[in-house]
Amino acid sequence: MxxxxxxxxxxxxxxxxxxxxxxxxxxxxxxxxxxxxxxxxxxxxxxxxxxxxxxxxxxxxxxxxxxxxxxxxxxxxxxxxxxxxxxxxxxxxxxxxxxxxxxxxxxxxxxxxxxxxxxxxxxxxxxxxxxxxxxxxxxxxxxxxxxxxxxxxxxxLPRSVASMEILLGFTRPRFVSEVTVALRDLAEKLQQHDRDGMSWAELKKFDQTMTARFPQVLLSLAEGNRITIQSLLEYCDANQLFGLAYRRWEGSSRIFDAPQLVINVQSPEIVRSTLKQLPQNTKRLLEGVAAHHPTELDTIGWLRIHFDQTNRVIFIDEVQSDFLEQIRPFQQEGRDADYRRVAMAATAAAEPWARHGVATCLQWAREMNFRLGFHTWDSAGRTHHMTPSARKWTTYYGKLIKRFNFQPIAVPGYPEKIHILE
Known part of the structure; x- marks a missing residue:
């Protein structure tokens, strides 16, 4: 055979x-x-x-x-x-x-x-x-x-989840970009309104947020000035730049005392080409950080996930990018012009990583009939060894919560209200 x-x-x-x-x-x-x-x-x-x-x-x-x-x-x-x-x-x-x-x-x-x-x-x-x-x-x-x-x-994944093997028998987390999830949501919205498609002019009135965020993608799907449900569902990311790797985390700053899944959003193309053009000690510093964090050298950023089977919630406990943190100083005024150009280009290329990470978690949660959870400022402050960071909240948490329209809800067992997305 x-x-x-x-x-x-x-x-x-x-x-x-x-x-x-x-x-x-x-x-x-x-x-x-x-x-x-x-x-x-x-x-x-x-x-x-x-x-x-x-x-x-x-x-x-x-x-x-x-x-x-x-x-x-x-x-x-x-x-x-x-x-x-x-x-x-x-x-x-x-x-x-x-x-x-x-x-x-x-x-x-x-x-x-x-x-x-x-x-x-x-x-x-x-x-x-x-x-x-x-x-x-x-x-x-x-x-x-x-x-x-x-x-x-x-x-x-956490060994404590007894039914995980059964769950993963039909689904596992796999990379899905933000735009892919958004197009699927738009297709479902059209179906709910008994429409199999719309013209660009109609669509701009029907969903102003989608048409403002992804005009180029939507227009590329139009056939005869009409964007159909079929074209939305058949969309796939061209020249996919990102991929996934998985790690297990049992260190500090967990909302609950249980092992967590870490989803690494990786892009060897961005990371390796950037590090080659920056001082050699940048790679050594990044490797040093990776030794203490649930990440790998090719990782743009990672999301730590608590798998809450009781409330059927995939809870995002932390969003972090060691790579972007290491290259951020090179973008400051007064730094070497070539280094500044490289760092700014890498930051621009990697910028969507966190949105793609949340979209991946959202799609995975939906496939298992779970909800997606995220910290509120108060719940983050109640997590052991985790202090609310204004810059991290501004860079990631606040923007992601607003963009995906998470809503604060009281969920049993959590120290404060958390953000939930169906």
């Missing part, structure tokens, strides 16, 4: 070229692993792996004693003038039903150690998912890869 659509289109010679000497196995028997080990070590004399050690390591993963076992990593001495090769074996528990095995000869440059393809376990869900799919994609079905991606999300 073909592993997936891409693999099914590859010839045997192309597959052989992709895999090289790598032996990639899914749910193998010991005899299959033994055969792969023999193939990897044919005519090899140094840094071989003994069969018994490999058999023992495989059993640890199959029996559930270990999630990931690695054998054969070596350190190449600095004095060497050549790479040091070794046989590397890795076995990983991917899902309850899948065990993956990787066997190959890998090289360690002088002064470095071998770098096997699997280096993270599921406690770092995004990196774990990427490594597993990058390593085993040739042997996985589309359904299995979808399950792995789903597990990545589940690992980032």
């Amino acid at each position: 073909a592993a997936n659509a891409v693999v099914s289109e590859l010839s045997s010679s192309e597959m052989k070229q992709i895999l090289g000497r790598d032996q990639i196995l899914i749910n193998p028997s010991w005899l299959q692993v033994k055969k792969a080990l023999t193939a990897a070590q044919t005519r090899i004399r140094i840094n071989r792996l003994p069969e018994q050690a490999v058999k023992k390591a495989l059993k640890q993963v199959v029996d559930g004693d270990e999630e990931l076992v690695t054998l054969g990593v070596v350190q190449c001495p600095k004095k060497y003038f050549y790479d040091l090769n070794s046989t590397v074996f890795q076995a990983i528990r991917i899902t309850e039903d899948l065990v993956g095995v990787f066997i190959s000869r890998l090289s360690a440059p002088p002064g470095q150690s071998t770098k096997p393809p699997l280096r993270h376990t599921s406690d770092r869900p995004t990196r774990w998912c990427n490594e597993v799919i990058d390593t085993f994609w040739t042997q996985l079905t589309e359904e299995q890869m979808d399950e792995i991606r789903q597990l990545r999300t589940l690992s980032a």
Whole structure:
């Protein structure tokens, strides 16, 4: 059975070229692993792996004693003038039903150690998912890869939510831009008024807010001066600049003492191109901040989410952009003109990130029949270790609450009223 659509289109010679000497196995028997080990070590004399050690390591993963076992990593001495090769074996528990095995000869440059393809376990869900799919994609079905991606999300979400796996069986947070959500809302509004479309002139009277915010998008959807429900629903973002990554947060400043999901809105294109043009210590400072915050280097900003199953609320506990905070000083008067230009361009390109983040959360909440929640000034002030920040409120919270039309409501269990959006 073909592993997936891409693999099914590859010839045997192309597959052989992709895999090289790598032996990639899914749910193998010991005899299959033994055969792969023999193939990897044919005519090899140094840094071989003994069969018994490999058999023992495989059993640890199959029996559930270990999630990931690695054998054969070596350190190449600095004095060497050549790479040091070794046989590397890795076995990983991917899902309850899948065990993956990787066997190959890998090289360690002088002064470095071998770098096997699997280096993270599921406690770092995004990196774990990427490594597993990058390593085993040739042997996985589309359904299995979808399950792995789903597990990545589940690992980032609070374990205390007993029904989360059931919920995510039909939905998961995925990137949706502000304009996409707005167009869907407009389509629903037209349906409620029994209209399948309108001219631009009619639409400007029908929804002044939408036509003022997104005139170029709406006009681009017009056919014969008519914007239809179908064209609104079929809209998709062109040249999508942003994506998502997920983290888990159990640190300070949580509204409730429960683990939180962190949705990172990422744009490697913006972040990396900007950092290349700014002083080198800017990247080091950003990496230092990332070590203490639930973020990664390619992240524009992040939203910390409390999953409130009792009240069926996806609650946004914090909105923050370490990237924009780090480049903000470069925009001040008197700074180097080139740095100022780069920082201002990056800020303009990244500016919609928070709106897209809220739109993503809103769409996710609606798919699960939840409501979306946001702090009020008073509820933020009652959160442990969180002090109301006037600048953060002006930059993010106040603007987002007004733009999406959140309404303050008393919700059971919350210290003060919170903003709610249906």
